[in-house]
Amino acid sequence: MSNTRRGRKPPQEEEDASKLKFGEDFQAEEFLFISEVALLLAKTPESQKNTSVYQKTAEYVNLFTKFHNEESVRELRKTLLRHKLEKYELVQLANLCCDDVEEAKSLIPSLCKRPDEEIRSILDDIGQLRKFQT
Template sequence: MSHNRRARRAPQEEEDASKLKFGEDFEGEEFLFISEVHLLLQKTPEHQKNTPVYQKTAKYVELFTKFHNEESVREIRKTLMRHKLHKYELVQLANLCCDEVEEAKSLIPRKVKNSK
């Protein structure tokens, strides 16, 4: 008789970033700017930098990072947090750095609260 070692979970609601629905793995977690990941990777000890995952991640964030020092990253986060944004929306705004409000609205759908 075979025993299934994995615990069975109840079906979860489908994840959908456009509706700001994320899985339970993201509950209570912080979303990072690409620039924050870049800064964290710079602090990685040399002996941990030789993995394929590290190399691919470092290459990606180097290409797409917008802010290169901790002070500017801190200020961008502080400024965006003044607005009533979901943490996903906040990070998308920082990562995309849209030139126009309409561009941001088209790329980052906002979850509209029911007014009932």
């Protein structure tokens, strides 16, 4: 007799973002920057903006978005993709916009496997894009 009862799925391996281990639901999915969500919400037809979910989501992204125009958001994704980051790391770096390497490594533990100089370069790229967004 198997360890699982009829209809039950076997226990899955525990998710752990610090080890870049996510559930199977996330394997084939792309993660969005908060700034990308803000751009999508801005394109929502007025007739669909009256829900509480829309209002709460818009309020959240407006509070935390760091990049405010489509060109800078597109350039940010393109720049971060060049660094060959895991998709989770890429999105967290874009959303958090850390100021220094230690902050980035403490908030995104999977970055600890990368050299500090590489992380510094990524943070500098993000900082430059924030500084010069139009």
